[in-house]
Amino acid sequence: MNSVSWLNSKGLVGVDENILYYYSLAKKSMGEKDLPERTALKYLKKAGGKCSISEISEKSGLGDKRSGIAVGWLKKKGWARFVKDGGETFLEMTKKGKKALRDKGADEELIRRLAKGGELPGEDLDEYVVKKLKSRKELLKEERKVIRTVKLTDQGRHIVDKGIVLKPQISQLTPEIIRTEAWKEAEIRPYDVKAFAPTKYGGKRHPMKREIEIVRRVFLDMGFTEINYDFIQSAFWNFDALFSPQDHPARDLQDTFYLERPAKLDIEDEVADKVKAMHENGGGTRSSGWGYKWSKEEARRGVLRTHTTVATLRYLSENPDPPLKAFGLDWNFRSEKSDATHLSQFIQIEGIVMEEGANLNMLIGLMKEFYRKMGFDDVKVRPSYFPFTEPSLEVFALYKDKYLEMGGAGIFREEVTRPHGIDCPVLAWGLGLERLVMLRLGIDDIRDCYTDDLTFLREYPLL
Ligand code: DAH
Numbered sequence: 001m002n003s004v005s006w007l008n009s010k011g012l013v014g015v016d017e018n019i020l021y022y023y024s025l026a027k028k029s030m031g032e033k034d035l036p037e038r039t040a041l042k043y044l045k046k047a048g049g050k051c052s053i054s055e056i057s058e059k060s061g062l063g064d065k066r067s068g069i070a071v072g073w074l075k076k077k078g079w080a081r082f083v084k085d086g087g088e089t090f091l092e093m094t095k096k097g098k099k100a101l102r103d104k105g106a107d108e109e110l111i112r113r114l115a116k117g118g119e120l121p122g123e124d125l126d127e128y129v130v131k132k133l134k135s136r137k138e139l140l141k142e143e144r145k146v147i148r149t150v151k152l153t154d155q156g157r158h159i160v161d162k163g164i165v166l167k168p169q170i171s172q173l174t175p176e177i178i179r180t181e182a183w184k185e186a187e188i189r190p191y192d193v194k195a196f197a198p199t200k201y202g203g204k205r206h207p208m209k210r211e212i213e214i215v216r217r218v219f220l221d222m223g224f225t226e227i228n229y230d231f232i233q234s235a236f237w238n239f240d241a242l243f244s245p246q247d248h249p250a251r252d253l254q255d256t257f258y259l260e261r262p263a264k265l266d267i268e269d270e271v272a273d274k275v276k277a278m279h280e281n282g283g284g285t286r287s288s289g290w291g292y293k294w295s296k297e298e299a300r301r302g303v304l305r306t307h308t309t310v311a312t313l314r315y316l317s318e319n320p321d322p323p324l325k326a327f328g329l330d331w332n333f334r335s336e337k338s339d340a341t342h343l344s345q346f347i348q349i350e351g352i353v354m355e356e357g358a359n360l361n362m363l364i365g366l367m368k369e370f371y372r373k374m375g376f377d378d379v380k381v382r383p384s385y386f387p388f389t390e391p392s393l394e395v396f397a398l399y400k401d402k403y404l405e406m407g408g409a410g411i412f413r414e415e416v417t418r419p420h421g422i423d424c425p426v427l428a429w430g431l432g433l434e435r436l437v438m439l440r441l442g443i444d445d446i447r448d449c450y451t452d453d454l455t456f457l458r459e460y461p462l463l
Pocket of ligand 1 (some may be wrong): 096250306307309350351363386389407408410427428429430431
């Protein structure tokens with residue numbers, strides 16, 4: 001094999017591979033015994049064509065396990081059918097069963113042939129019957145043989161025709177060869193740096209993990225604090241406290257996973273009352289609120305958070321004193337079918353900056369700076385709408401002469417910050433991580449961000 005593969009890699013021979021399968025009985029003794037269903041069929045005849053299933057296992061000599069198998073095959077081969085009689089199940093021989101008493105089946109014929117012939121090549125056997133027998137445990141032994149045919153190529157023949165002189169060649173120097181100076185006489189085989197060698201793949205991070213690390217680094221380097229909050233939240237924090245009205249379409253079952261356990265979560269009265277006032281009448285701010293009757297029960301419902309804005313808001317409510325910079329890089333859940341552009345579980349790059357005098361220009365500058373660090377120099381924003389920010393904007397990045405939407409941003413509304421005693425501006429954003437990774441790695445289907453395709457993962461460059 002070694003010399004053949006050398007000749008092959010030099011183009012001097014061609015190699016054809018032909019794979020053959022050989023079959024034999026797994027156990028020799030199998031050729032002498034009936035298949036369990038035949039033993040059962042014979043017993044059935046002795047019992048007058050009908051008997052109970054328990055009778056077969058007790059009296060046919062098959063034992064519990066094999067009689068179970070036998071009954072299964074009696075049914076499958078149509079040799080017997082089940083009939084109910086006075087609460088018990090009986091087996092009754094069919095016409096086909098009667099016929100089978102005389103004629104052996106193709107599978108049994110094959111077993112007989114193998115018992116006589118020992119090992120037979122697959123090409124001589126009926127493929128269908130072999131497949132059937134292979135599906136039964138411990139009946140057939142299959143052996144795979146590879147027949148390789150070696151043929152001289154034109155180039156090979158040319159060399160042979162010119163005449164070959166055999167000379168010893170050293171492919172590996174040993175202390176022996178050096179000591180005896182045998183190398184002086186022999187030819188030393190030159191290194192072939194292009195020779196085929198199996199590729200070795202070491203372990204490495206999943207590209208998604210690596211990308212998350214890069215994004216995290218960018219925010220940590222800019223002095224942000226990373227925050228983490230539970231996936232399970234009350235609708236209150238996920239929606240109400242973000243000034244999303246209780247009849248907002250995003251709160252629909254179709255978009256949000258509501259939880260059975262916990263079905264309801266507690267909300268502190270003090271903050272609940274303030275948020276209630278915001279929704280109903282604007283809570284003494286310049287806002288007039290949404291003007292509907294707010295329900296605390298609705299707000300208590302347990303949800304899988306639909307965005308990480310809930311995390312930054314909770315962090316703010318616990319740390320209401322400026323200045324503050326925080327980010328989260330974490331999972332969110334939405335009740336929608338996954339496809340090439342949607343996932344029901346996805347990660348958002350969420351962040352806030354609370355600082356006296358913070359303004360829209362700073363926010364836009366920050367977004368541009370972030371995407372520039374991620375390799376996108378051309379970033380645009382356009383006005384948008386979110387219930388919790390005013391003004392609101394959408395962020396776009398240029399990718400292959402198209403501006404693609406990357407996420408949302410804005411300045412938190414008074415209705416969102418005031419219930420926590422905050423009156424300093426808070427810049428906020430929530431960007432899609434998978435979208436960003438898709439562009440950076442050239443992935444077309446968002447689901448592939450989380451691929452477990454080993455070939456892709458192995459071949460994906462480290463740098
Ligand atoms: N939470 C929004 C979403 O999931 C994204 C978002 C928009 C987050 C504006 C923000 C923001 O913090 O200011 O679609």
